[in-house]
Amino acid sequence: MLAYPIDITPKTMIAEEFLNRMIPLLKPTDSTTFALDWMQELHLFQLPVVNDGEYLGLVSQSVLVEQPAASLAEVPLEAQEVYSFRHEPYLDVLKTAKQNHLQVIAIVDTDQSYVGTIVVDETLAFFAQSQEQSPGSTLVLLMEERDYSLTEISRLVESNDAKIVSSYVNTYPYDKSKIQLTIKINRMDITRIIATFERFEYDVIAKYQHESGHDEDKERLDMLLKYLSI
Structure with missing residues (x-):
């Protein structure tokens, strides 16, 4: 279940306020089966891969299915240079995600250490419903x-x-x-x-x-x- 509280008052319109805390932190040593199981559980087709706090890129379900491998270290990653900073305006984060056709986008600190992940579509659904007063x-x-x-x-x-x-x-x-x-x-x-x-x-x-x-x-x-x- 993708469920996380979000406050959309003006003071919280930065990336770190919209992190989905349920997204797992995958490591290169994790098995591809482990990653696929998480994708099925969370209804996601992309997940971040992190090594010692460093964001490495996103692994996609299509790649895991088409190129069977024992561990994520053997799998090509996507969006290795695509991420947003934790204090970046949230509108800019969404723009980056949409321009790069990402379902999720990694959030990093100023030293580029991994902070967490935002799920784009589920958050947009929340914004759409916020019109109901x-x-x-x-x-x-x-x-x-x-x-x-x-x-x-x-x-x-x-x-x-x-x-x-x-x-x-x-x-x-x-x-x-x-x-x-x-x-x-x-x-x-x-x-x-x-x-x-x-x-x-x-x-x-x-x-x-x-x-x-x-x-x-x-x-x-x-x-x-x-x-x-x-």
Whole structure:
């Protein structure tokens, strides 16, 4: 599950505030099977490789599948010179990631030591939902397109005395047979709702909770989308 709290108030619009703490730190000595297992667990197709605190590059699932090897040290890495600094403005980080077609981007310190990783798409989903100014929570579900039924999903939410106030569906960019459904729910506590989805075998890949929004949130989202030309 990709779930991490994010505060989008003005003081936190720098890279280190958006790090996903669930991303593992892969080493060159790790097996390729180990890396693939993490990719499957996190629904990611790229992960950073780090050696003694130094960022070496990203390993991709396609390379691991096409070029079987015993360890990551034997695998060619991507984006070796592409990263952002921890205090860099977040808009610049997203721009760098999008320009280089990255699903994740490594964040480093001023001495270029590895700090952590940002997952681009999941964070953009959160920004999109921040337009909804009412308090509540947001869930991102990943499913096969044939399994999508908003009626059924709404029924499961309503069985927990909550309602879906907005939803957004888009094709999962890394597997065209799947879709990514983002739903805004009018409840702050969604523990029971998540448990219900998991009981019915829905894959919850992200969750966010937010209080009543501010005008600044929408302004920042508008600026973000314009900046990225999305």
